[in-house]
Structure formats: structure tokens, C-alpha cells
Amino acid sequence: MNTRLTEKIIIVTGAASGIGRGTALRLLSEGAQVAALDLREEDLRLLHESAPDNERSRLFTQPVDIADEQSVQEAVAVVIARFGRLDAIVNAAGILYGDHTHEMTLDRWNRLLQVNLTGTFLMVRESLPHLLEKKGGVIINFASTSAFFAHPYMAAYAATKGAIASFTHSVALEYAKQGLRAVNIVPGGITSGITNTTPQNLPADADWSLLEHLGAPLNDGRMGTPAEVAGVIAMLISEDGAFITGTEIRIDGGAHT
Numbered sequence: 333m334n335t336r337l338t339e340k341i342i343i344v345t346g347a348a349s350g351i352g353r354g355t356a357l358r359l360l361s362e363g364a365q366v367a368a369l370d371l372r373e374e375d376l377r378l379l380h381e382s383a384p385d386n387e388r389s390r391l392f393t394q395p396v397d398i399a400d401e402q403s404v405q406e407a408v409a410v411v412i413a414r415f416g417r418l419d420a421i422v423n424a425a426g427i428l429y430g431d432h433t434h435e436m437t438l439d440r441w442n443r444l445l446q447v448n449l450t451g452t453f454l455m456v457r458e459s460l461p462h463l464l465e466k467k468g469g470v471i472i473n474f475a476s477t478s479a480f481f482a483h484p485y486m487a488a489y490a491a492t493k494g495a496i497a498s499f500t501h502s503v504a505l506e507y508a509k510q511g512l513r514a515v516n517i518v519p520g521g522i523t524s525g526i527t528n529t530t531p532q533n534l535p536a537d538a539d540w541s542l543l544e545h546l547g548a549p550l551n552d553g554r555m556g557t558p559a560e561v562a563g564v565i566a567m568l569i570s571e572d573g574a575f576i577t578g579t580e581i582r583i584d585g586g587a588h589t
């Protein structure tokens with residue numbers, strides 16, 4: 333087993349499903365102490381059950397609603413009370429739904445912003461004082477290929493992800509002298525709760541020919557796995573990623589070359 337994350341205390345949001353879940357398990361396997369946060373308590377319990385017997389004691393689960401300021405403050409406080417410090421945070425929690433832009437209600441627009449963008453901000457803000465206690469803190473945020481390439485019906489989602497990418501760049505420079513690194517992951521076409529339900533989450537009359545360019549020709553058109561993203565995140569948090577900050581890493585099987 334690679335033990336490069338031994339002694340690291342790492343929060344992973346969105347850990348009940350998809351990429352966040354895969355990341356929590358990968359970080360555990362490399363020796364980290366992982367605080368797995370999500371809205372879905374039952375799925376957090378299942379994650380805990382599915383962790384290997386010899387790693388489970390290093391996995392701590394805690395419910396959170398990242399869109400709620402008080403919930404985020406309480407969750408981060410609980411993690412710090414338990415572990416005493418924090419080395420890294422992986423902000424994988426997020427939601428996706430699509431609309432014709434001219435039909436999108438203000439409620440749906442606001443909800444996407446509240447969860448994806450404000451939720452990422454709240455987690456980062458509450459974690460920063462702890463990440464800055466010593467040099468070497470790491471923030472991993474989640475943008476999306478939709479932030480950099482055209483994905484129809486996802487204008488609002490794409491806008492939240494583009495904003496997260498910009499936010500991460502600012503944070504990376506603002507705290508660089510204190511030894512913090514901040515990196516955006518840019519996934520595309522990874523099997524997860526979000527991608528499994530994307531067809532239902534687009535307008536019923538969506539023109540699918542507008543989505544045809546989003547294949548992965550370099551990878552036979554297959555979907556990626558959460559594990560293929562998780563391995564990159566483990567590298568970024570470890571010393572192997574020490575010279576990587578203020579940038580994006582796109583993981584999409586070459587779908588947007």
C-alpha cells in the first residue's frame with residue numbers, strides 16, 4: 333500500500349456518492365484520516381460499512397448541508413474537535429440539473445448557486461484557519477468541463493463551476509505565502525450519481541445532437557470511474573503534488589481535446 337498520506341487529516345464533502353466516495357476510500361487506502369461529509373446520512377453509513385476492516389477506524393462520517401452556513405460551521409468544528417487539526421479539504425459535493433435557459437426559474441438558478449458555489453465558499457472559509465495553521469494545506473475544488481466547453485442546457489451549472497474555478501485561483505495566490513495550495517479538478521464523463529441521472533435532469537425535449545461532441549474518443553467513448561479521479565486527488569494532496577497550485581487538472585478521457 334502507498335502510505336504517502338499517513339498522518340494527514342482530510343475532509344471530503346460529497347463523500348456519500350460518486351467521486352467523493354471514491355476519493356474518501358482512496359485517501360483512506362493511502363493512510364489518511366478521512367472525515368467524510370455529505371447530506372445523505374444513510375449513504376455515509378454504507379460508506380463506513382464498506383471501508384476495509386483495517387482502515388475503518390480512520391474513517392469518520394459527519395452529516396452536513398454545505399448550502400447552510402450554520403451546518404458547515406458545526407461540521408468543521410466537529411471534525412476539528414475530533415482530530416485537532418486539518419491538512420486538506422476536497423470539495424466534491426455538488427448538484428446538477430439542466431433547463432432551457434429561457435425557462436429556468438429563479439429558484440432553480442439560486443439553488444444551483446447556493447449548493448455548488450456558496451457551499452464551496454463556506455467549506456473553504458471555515459476550513460482555511462485550520463489549513464493555515466502550518467504550511468502544506470491543500471484545497472481541492474470541483475469545476476467541470478462544462479465551465480470551459482459548451483454544454484447545452486447547463487448554463488447555470490456551468491456558471492457555478494466557472495465561478496468555482498476563478499475562486500480557486502484567487503485563493504491559491506492569496507494564501508500561497510502561507511504554504512497553501514489550491515487546485516481545481518475538471519471532471520467530465522465520470523460514472524456517478526450526477527451522470528447516472530443527467531438524462532432525467534435535462535429538459536424532456538432536449539436536442540441530444542447538441543451533446544454528441546461530448547464523447548471520449550481517446551478512450552473508446554467509455555465513462556471514467558471515480559477511482560480514476562481519486563488517484564489524481566491523492567497525488568495532489570501528497571508531496572508528489574507539491575509544485576501544483578492555482579491551476580486545473582482535466583480528467584475526461586480526452587473528451588474535450
Ligand SMILES: NC(=O)c1ccc[n+]([C@@H]2O[C@H](COP(=O)([O-])OP(=O)(O)OC[C@H]3O[C@@H](n4cnc5c(N)ncnc54)[C@H](O)[C@@H]3O)[C@@H](O)[C@H]2O)c1
Pocket residue numbers: 345346347348349350351352369370371372396397398399423424425426427428447451474475476477478518519520521522523524525526527
Ligand atoms: N461525474 C462527472 O462526470 C462530473 C463532471 C463534472 C463535474 N463533476 C463534479 O464532481 C463533483 C462530484 O459529483 P459526482 O459526479 O460524484 O456526483 P454524485 O451525485 O455522485 O455526488 C455528489 C454528492 O454531493 C452530495 N451533496 C449534494 N448536495 C449537497 C449538500 N447541500 N450538502 C452536502 N452534500 C451534498 C450528494 O449527496 C452526493 O453524495 C460535483 O461537484 C460535480 O459537479 C462531476
